[in-house]
Amino acid sequence: MATQDTISSPAAASSRQLNDPALLRRRYSAERRFQAYGLAAIMVALFFLVVLFTSIISQGWTAFLQSSIRLDVTLDKSEFTDADGNVSDKAIRLANYAKLGRDALQNALGIEKPGRPEKRKLKELLSRGIDTQIRDVIEADRSRIGQTVPIWLLASDNVDALLKGSIDRDVPEARRQLDNRQVAWVDKLVEEGRLEKKFNWGLFTFGASSQPETAGLGVAIIGSFFMMLIVALVAVPIGVAAAAYLEEFAPKNTLTDIIEVNINNLAAVPSIVFGLLGLAIFINFMGLPRSASLVGGLVLSLMTLPTVIIATRAAIRAVPPSIREAALGVGASRMQALFHHVLPLALPGILTGTIIGLVQALGETAPLLMIGLVAFVVDYPVTPMDPATALPVQIYMWASSAERGFVERTMGATLVLLLFLFVMNAAAVYLRRRFERKW
Amino acid sequence: MNKRTVLAAGLVIAAVAAPLSAASARDQIQIAGSSTVLPYANIVAEQFGKAYDKFKTPVVESGGSSAGLKQFCQGLGEKTIDIANASRKIKDKEVKKCGEAGVKDIMEIRFGYDGIVFATDAGGEAWKLEPKDVYLALADKIPADGKLVDNPNKKWSDVNSSLPAWDIVAYIPGEKHGTREVFETKVMETGCKTAGGYDLHLAATGADDKKAKKTASKSCFKVRKDGGTVDIDGDYTETLARLQSNKTGVGVFGLSFYENNTDKLKVATMGGIAPSVETISTGKYPVSRPLFFYVKKAHIGVIPGLKEYVEFFTSTKMIGPDGPLAEYGLVPMPKNELDELQKAVSELKTM
Numbered sequence: 001m002a003t004q005d006t007i008s009s010p011a012a013a014s015s016r017q018l019n020d021p022a023l024l025r026r027r028y029s030a031e032r033r034f035q036a037y038g039l040a041a042i043m044v045a046l047f048f049l050v051v052l053f054t055s056i057i058s059q060g061w062t063a064f065l066q067s068s069i070r071l072d073v074t075l076d077k078s079e080f081t082d083a084d085g086n087v088s089d090k091a092i093r094l095a096n097y098a099k100l101g102r103d104a105l106q107n108a109l110g111i112e113k114p115g116r117p118e119k120r121k122l123k124e125l126l127s128r129g130i131d132t133q134i135r136d137v138i139e140a141d142r143s144r145i146g147q148t149v150p151i152w153l154l155a156s157d158n159v160d161a162l163l164k165g166s167i168d169r170d171v172p173e174a175r176r177q178l179d180n181r182q183v184a185w186v187d188k189l190v191e192e193g194r195l196e197k198k199f200n201w202g203l204f205t206f207g208a209s210s211q212p213e214t215a216g217l218g219v220a221i222i223g224s225f226f227m228m229l230i231v232a233l234v235a236v237p238i239g240v241a242a243a244a245y246l247e248e249f250a251p252k253n254t255l256t257d258i259i260e261v262n263i264n265n266l267a268a269v270p271s272i273v274f275g276l277l278g279l280a281i282f283i284n285f286m287g288l289p290r291s292a293s294l295v296g297g298l299v300l301s302l303m304t305l306p307t308v309i310i311a312t313r314a315a316i317r318a319v320p321p322s323i324r325e326a327a328l329g330v331g332a333s334r335m336q337a338l339f340h341h342v343l344p345l346a347l348p349g350i351l352t353g354t355i356i357g358l359v360q361a362l363g364e365t366a367p368l369l370m371i372g373l374v375a376f377v378v379d380y381p382v383t384p385m386d387p388a389t390a391l392p393v394q395i396y397m398w399a400s401s402a403e404r405g406f407v408e409r410t411m412g413a414t415l416v417l418l419l420f421l422f423v424m425n426a427a428a429v430y431l432r433r434r435f436e437r438k439w
Numbered sequence: 440m441n442k443r444t445v446l447a448a449g450l451v452i453a454a455v456a457a458p459l460s461a462a463s464a465r466d467q468i469q470i471a472g473s474s475t476v477l478p479y480a481n482i483v484a485e486q487f488g489k490a491y492d493k494f495k496t497p498v499v500e501s502g503g504s505s506a507g508l509k510q511f512c513q514g515l516g517e518k519t520i521d522i523a524n525a526s527r528k529i530k531d532k533e534v535k536k537c538g539e540a541g542v543k544d545i546m547e548i549r550f551g552y553d554g555i556v557f558a559t560d561a562g563g564e565a566w567k568l569e570p571k572d573v574y575l576a577l578a579d580k581i582p583a584d585g586k587l588v589d590n591p592n593k594k595w596s597d598v599n600s601s602l603p604a605w606d607i608v609a610y611i612p613g614e615k616h617g618t619r620e621v622f623e624t625k626v627m628e629t630g631c632k633t634a635g636g637y638d639l640h641l642a643a644t645g646a647d648d649k650k651a652k653k654t655a656s657k658s659c660f661k662v663r664k665d666g667g668t669v670d671i672d673g674d675y676t677e678t679l680a681r682l683q684s685n686k687t688g689v690g691v692f693g694l695s696f697y698e699n700n701t702d703k704l705k706v707a708t709m710g711g712i713a714p715s716v717e718t719i720s721t722g723k724y725p726v727s728r729p730l731f732f733y734v735k736k737a738h739i740g741v742i743p744g745l746k747e748y749v750e751f752f753t754s755t756k757m758i759g760p761d762g763p764l765a766e767y768g769l770v771p772m773p774k775n776e777l778d779e780l781q782k783a784v785s786e787l788k789t790m
Contacts, residue, residue: 208481369502372471402699
């Protein structure tokens with residue numbers, strides 16, 4: 001009310017009210033209060049961000065380390081030969097690697113002639129994935145057959161969990177995943193320097209696996225890469241073309257109004273609906289394969305399209321009309337004005353919008369559920385037509401697994417995904433800074 | 440300009456069309472279905488990929504038994520899945536639907552059992568439960584003086600004096616889980632019958648035919664909605680998280696999940712029997728269910744490796760008592776059942 005008075009009769013008000021110290025104090029304190037609210041809001045947001053990051057990082061960083069045991073594995077020739085005594089591919093494939101690893105472990109621990117239960121306990125310390133590891137060593141150089149080779153073999157997830165402290169040594173033996181003797185063996189191996197935590201390259205290279213120690217993001221990273229590529233190739237040209245046409249050429253009438261409203265609405269459609277659409281159109285009607293990153297990419301393209309269109313339109317609208325008019329004035333056609341002047345100037349905005357769209361698509365799981373991308377895929381996809389998964393999907397699948405090792409992997413994978421998002425967002429900021437023109 | 444546009448358009452069409460034609464021959468088995476069966480199928484798929492060089496590792500999707508069977512029954516051909524995993528038997532309705540879509544010869548493979556356990560936080564005492572206790576604690580209506588009344592029990596000690604005086608809060612699998620059905624039929628219904636609630640429900644329907652019995656059973660399944668039971672629609676990790684925040688809660692888990700978390704959970708005995716692979720395979724522990732997968736016979740010989748996969752899955756090396764599935768928590772079937780299954784698989788016997 002005071003302000004209304006001020007506006008209606010400024011001359012009278014200035015003498016009567018603005019000099020009133022009580023009012024002045026109130027106005028100042030109102031402003032200070034408002035600033036304090038704003039600051040508090042930022043603090044709350046920051047607090048939750050810090051809590052989130054601390055929880056993810058404190059639970060996830062161990063996923064980047066993985067325990068391995070250095071063992072001298074005797075590659076006994078008789079293990080790799082056929083009935084006729086020749087080394088063959090088939091014999092190498094089917095050799096009893098678990099036994100080779102266990103024998104090496106038992107030698108390292110100095111256990112002689114272990115009984116059946118003891119053998120079983122020994123086997124539990126090694127990962128089931130050691131077969132591929134030993135086989136890789138042999139395939140790299142077949143002359144090693146018959147020799148004793150030192151190899152770093154993956155320890156089982158329980159050993160890994162014990163070393164990382166997620167299996168509690170104080171829990172009574174009956175309820176602990178490793179019994180007292182196994183814990184003693186592990187301690188002995190650590191003391192001798194045979195058992196170490198090394199950087200976990202496997203987290204980035206392995207495909208899906210039922211055991212945490214051989215499970216990795218390899219397939220998911222490739223799948224997500226293919227999908228991003230397809231989104232960039234499909235959504236960006238279509239989105240930019242649609243936005244440029246609507247902004248520069250389309251007549252303003254009821255039809256274009258309806259289209260505009262619908263594009264804006266489309267941006268708010270729940271993403272699962274795009275998955276249903278993708279299932280109906282791309283898989284059931286067009287006959288594209290399930291679980292393929294091509295279908296995932298197309299569905300995500302549909303989902304990102306409105307974001308790209310809206311961002312591009314805003315960017316084009318932000319280009320001052322004088323540029324356009326000047327171009328038309330010197331005789332350029334409308335298309336020339338668009339391509340030579342308007343689009344290059346709108347580029348930073350378009351890029352930012354596109355990258356935000358891509359980031360959104362990269363973190364999306366719901367639409368992928370319907371088209372078979374939430375799947376256990378072991379082999380690397382070579383083309384976008386091969387079965388694959390995506391990063392957030394892999395996180396979702398690991399989160400529901402029972403083993404201890406998958407808990408840290410869930411958080412570790414989240415960190416990897418956050419890193420990708422961070423890099424992309426940083427790229428968006430950089431591009432905007434680099435190409436932005438101030439008017 | 441014009442020429443270039445045409446060329447570009449041509450290239451785009453070629454790029455889209457080329458993979459389409461290349462995709463016509465699928466060389467990888469596709470599986471979908473139950474999230475309970477998923478870890479087992481994952482283990483087998485992984486081992487299968489390692490053991491056979493010439494076949495690719497099968498792709499296993501999760502999503503639930505019903506969703507998997509729905510996909511399975513969409514029809515034949517390379518665009519449809521080859522195998523559906525299920526934590527329950529296929530329903531007649533589903534078989535009919537399959538038949539209508541042309542999926543006629545279905546191989547049913549029951550590859551083992553899964554136990555369902557009640558567990559509390561590891562800090563407390565071990566519980567001794569009876570189906571009757573669970574029913575009296577969790578049912579919507581229980582019998583009292585020959586009448587059905589709204590469940591008055593507030594604490595577990597009200598139900599059975601040997602149980603602690605904890606508020607009744609149970610985290611049970613949600614309606615969409617296959618586990619819920621086992622919980623209902625093996626625990627609630629049994630408890631309902633021993634407590635006498637079943638007879639009262641049956642009397643309330645006023646009839647004694649099949650339909651009335653079904654209604655009575657259904658009434659037995661009804662759980663209280665006053666906060667005593669909480670439906671968990673997610674998976675067991677969610678149930679575990681709930682138990683860790685509410686230390687006096689009781690959770691329902693699969694045996695394999697419990698075995699991976701023995702340091703965090705204490706398992707309750709049911710009818711005096713502790714759940715384990717042994718007690719479940721001998722049938723002593725009452726709350727268990729069979730696990731299945733279903734194969735389209737028409738796809739054998741078309742999708743490379745399908746027959747080998749089924750044989751590999753059902754081999755003693757995989758689902759026998761010393762195999763990796765048993766190690767994960769699958770309850771293996773007795774020797775004679777396994778022999779029978781392997782014979783049926785080698786003959787490609789259908790339902």
